[in-house]
Amino acid sequence: MRIIGEKINGTRKRVAAAIADRDAGYITDLAVSQAEAGAAWLDLNAGTLPDREPDDLVWLVRTVQAVTDTPLSLDSANPTALEHALAHVERTPIINSISAEPGRIEGILPLAARHGTGVVALAISETGIPETAAERIAVVEELIGLTRSSGVADGDVYVDPLVLTVATNNDSALISLDTMRMVGGEFPDVHMTVGLSNVSFGLPARALVNRGFLTLAIAAGLDTAIADPLDKGLQAQILVTEMLLGRDRHCLEYVRASRTGLFD
Amino acid sequence: MTTSADLVSAITDMREDDAIAYARELVDGGTDPVVILEACREAMDIIGKRFEIGEAFIPELILAGEMLKTVSEVVKPHLKSEEATEAIGKVVIGTVEGDIHDIAKDIVAFMLEINGFEVTDLGVDVPVAGFVKAVEETGARIVGLSGFLTLAYDPMKATVAALKAAGFDGKVMVGGGQVDESIRDYTGADAYGKDAMAAVTLAKEWSGAA
Numbered sequence: 001m002r003i004i005g006e007k008i009n010g011t012r013k014r015v016a017a018a019i020a021d022r023d024a025g026y027i028t029d030l031a032v033s034q035a036e037a038g039a040a041w042l043d044l045n046a047g048t049l050p051d052r053e054p055d056d057l058v059w060l061v062r063t064v065q066a067v068t069d070t071p072l073s074l075d076s077a078n079p080t081a082l083e084h085a086l087a088h089v090e091r092t093p094i095i096n097s098i099s100a101e102p103g104r105i106e107g108i109l110p111l112a113a114r115h116g117t118g119v120v121a122l123a124i125s126e127t128g129i130p131e132t133a134a135e136r137i138a139v140v141e142e143l144i145g146l147t148r149s150s151g152v153a154d155g156d157v158y159v160d161p162l163v164l165t166v167a168t169n170n171d172s173a174l175i176s177l178d179t180m181r182m183v184g185g186e187f188p189d190v191h192m193t194v195g196l197s198n199v200s201f202g203l204p205a206r207a208l209v210n211r212g213f214l215t216l217a218i219a220a221g222l223d224t225a226i227a228d229p230l231d232k233g234l235q236a237q238i239l240v241t242e243m244l245l246g247r248d249r250h251c252l253e254y255v256r257a258s259r260t261g262l263f264d
Numbered sequence: 265m266t267t268s269a270d271l272v273s274a275i276t277d278m279r280e281d282d283a284i285a286y287a288r289e290l291v292d293g294g295t296d297p298v299v300i301l302e303a304c305r306e307a308m309d310i311i312g313k314r315f316e317i318g319e320a321f322i323p324e325l326i327l328a329g330e331m332l333k334t335v336s337e338v339v340k341p342h343l344k345s346e347e348a349t350e351a352i353g354k355v356v357i358g359t360v361e362g363d364i365h366d367i368a369k370d371i372v373a374f375m376l377e378i379n380g381f382e383v384t385d386l387g388v389d390v391p392v393a394g395f396v397k398a399v400e401e402t403g404a405r406i407v408g409l410s411g412f413l414t415l416a417y418d419p420m421k422a423t424v425a426a427l428k429a430a431g432f433d434g435k436v437m438v439g440g441g442q443v444d445e446s447i448r449d450y451t452g453a454d455a456y457g458k459d460a461m462a463a464v465t466l467a468k469e470w471s472g473a474a
Contacts, residue, residue, distance in 0.1 A: 011442040042340060049417055049450065077415055101364055102389075103415075128388055130363040167322040168367060202322030 001218060001238045004073045004094070004193065010047025019046060019056050024058030027060065028067040035070040037229040037234040041094055042068070044085075045075035053081040061088045062253045073120075073140065073226075079107025086115050094118035094158065094227075098127050101124045105146060114151045118194060120158045121147065123179065129162055133178035136161055140183055144190065154189035158224055162196055163213065167202035173213055177220045184221035193224035219245060236263055265291055268303035268413070275307035275331050276314075278324055280396040287335040297339045304332050308379065312461050322371070329378045336469035351382035353471035354404035356395060358386030359440070360419040365412035368460075370441050372408060381406075381467055392419065392426045399427065406467050409453065412441035420451040428452075435470045437463060 005032045009014045018026040031042055042064055054100035057076060064072065065088075072093040073084050082095060094122075095112050096235055097120035098105050112119040121143040123129070123136040132135045140159055147157050159181035164172040176199075180192055194217060200209035211233060214225065218241045236257070243254045257263065266289040274283035290300050311328045314320035355376050359369050368390045373385045384402050386394055395407060407427060409420045424436050438453040438464075446455035457463040 047414065050351065050415065053414070077413060103362065125366070126364070126389075159369055164367060165322070168326060204321055 001222075001242060002040035002224050003038065003229045004043050004096070004113050004224060005034035005037075005070075005229045006042045006043050006226050007034055007228060007230075008018045008064065009045040009075070010056070012047075014123065016047055019048065022059065026068075027063050031064040031068050031070075034229050035068040038088045038235075039070060040224075041071050041073040041230040043073040043075045043096060043226060046081065050078055050081075051130075052231075054079050054181045056087055057085045061085050065090055066161070076103055077108075082108060082111055086111060086117070088113075092117055094120060097122050097160065098143065099123075100142055101195045102114075102126055105143075109146060109152070112156075116156070116176040117143040118156045118158055118191075119147065119152060120160055122160045123162050128263060129164065131175070133175050133182060136175070136179040136188070137182040140179070141186070144187055154187055155191070157187075158191045159183050159187070160193050160195065163199045164194075164211070165198060165201035165203070165205065167200075173199055173216065178215055180217060180220040180222060191224055192222050194222060195226050197220065197227070206207060207231075207233060210234070215241045218242065232262055265386045266293065268295065268299055270414070270473045271300065271303045271311070271335075275304065275328060275335075276310045278327055280327065280331055281455050283331045284334050284338065288336045297342045298333065299455050300339050304335055305380075308332060314424055314465065316460075325371075325375065329374055332378050352380040352465065352473045353385070353400055353406060353422060354382045354402050355406045355408060356384045356386065356398045356402060356404040357408035357410065358370055358390035358395060358398075359388040359410045359412075360388055360416050360423055361391050362419050362438075363411045363416040364388040365410070365440065368412070369408075369410035370440065372410070372457075372460045372463045375464050376408075376467055379464045379468070380473075381471075389406060395423050396426050396430045396432070399432050399434070400430070406462060407434065407436045408457075409436060409438045409451070409457070410440040411443065413444065416440070417443075417447055420447075420453065424452040435466075437466050439463060 010019050044060040046053050048056045049129050071091045071097045073098040074082055074093050076082050095117050098108050099122035103123055121138045125139045161176050163176035166172045196210050199213045200206035212236055240252050242248050243251050248254055266286050273284040274286050311320050357373050373383050377383045384398055420438055436453040437455045437457050438448055438451055439457045443456050456464050457466055
């Protein structure tokens with residue numbers, strides 16, 4: 001299980017201010033702390049208006065790379081911003097994201113192919129987020145057809161089957177889990193990721209909901225998540241789940257984490 | 265004997281079966297249907313205030329809305345025609361061009377409806393002209409523009425400008441995902457709402473029904 005560290009996101013007020021003020025110290029602190037906590041990638045989302053986004057994203061890339069070797073996840077739907085950012089990226093990043101919505105593939109997939117990046121593929125069609133797992137897998141099939149024909153290997157694709165809040169549809173988590181199982185069956189080399197916290201939107205005690213869903217999702221094939229790598233509860237939940245799924249030989253990682261005080 | 269206060273507590277306590285049973289008992293006992301609907305509004309006000317301070321949650325808003333709809337169906341046949349509930353105001357709502365996110369927009373439309381507004385929901389990826397046409401056709405004085413992606417800001421701005429150019433002199437609210445006061449300023453809209461209850465509050469203020 002690998003985590004895409006979510007904290008450098010310009011839709012968060014404090015991060016937006018740091019981007020606007022070019023406050024490198026605040027951003028590098030977020031980068032270093034997430035990298036040290038074990039993030040496999042650091043997500044960079046400038047969260048700014050389209051005309052500002054290329055400059056802001058490039059600044060984020062340069063600022064973060066100055067302090068860590070952890071690869072980046074370039075979080076933008078704007079081909080111009082991605083192209084500028086890719087010119088400055090030093091280690092193979094992930095592009096976050098493409099979808100089957102109008103304008104969310106054309107300018108972006110060629111960039112991913114040319115730069116050999118990973119790419120997050122959201123199961124969203126031109127009419128929105130499909131309601132059923134059958135419709136979502138159809139969108140995933142369409143997207144993987146496109147990534148393959150563009151020369152992107154399945155192993156570089158991170159399918160996000162999407163999860164919506166159970167607050168407005170009690171079957172939201174089930175639909176997402178069913179889609180994950182279908183993706184795993186049809187495309188064994190493809191990775192799966194998900195924006196975990198959507199599932200609990202509008203509910204109290206969201207962390208509990210997020211962790212419960214994470215456990216079910218890992219069992220359904222999830223191997224990547226966009227999350228806060230500093231969240232000890234989440235780290236513990238991943239360790240427990242992987243141990244219970246027989247992926248932690250002699251329970252070593254679990255016992256080791258207990259000794260370092262992760263569960264205290 | 266069942267009172268309208270019992271109905272208010274049943275709705276605010278999320279006791280769906282009781283709420284519907286009480287509404288039937290009140291109707292059968294001869295309570296003025298207008299009083300019953302007023303009790304529903306009072307209950308929604310209470311739930312809305314609890315939501316604003318984090319003591320009620322989205323699933324409860326939705327359940328309350330469903331209870332309200334069922335109670336209205338029970339009561340409506342007993343309303344005299346002139347009492348048939350008149351809408352507080354008309355609202356045109358939609359997700360702007362280039363964006364297909366609908367969940368938050370749907371909740372806002374739903375909450376506006378159960379709070380007494382006549383809502384025309386244009387759906388998602390709505391072209392600028394679609395809003396202008398809908399406002400002209402419905403005579404709505406309030407427009408809600410929703411967008412989740414940063415790419416939605418320019419279409420929002422274009423929609424506000426087109427509405428003004430077409431002579432619309434009502435109010436426009438924007439909301440969704442990352443929209444905040446600075447985005448409101450960028451788009452030229454009159455206000456932004458952070459959630460469905462904020463949208464209801466704004467719409468009521470603009471309609472003089474606050």
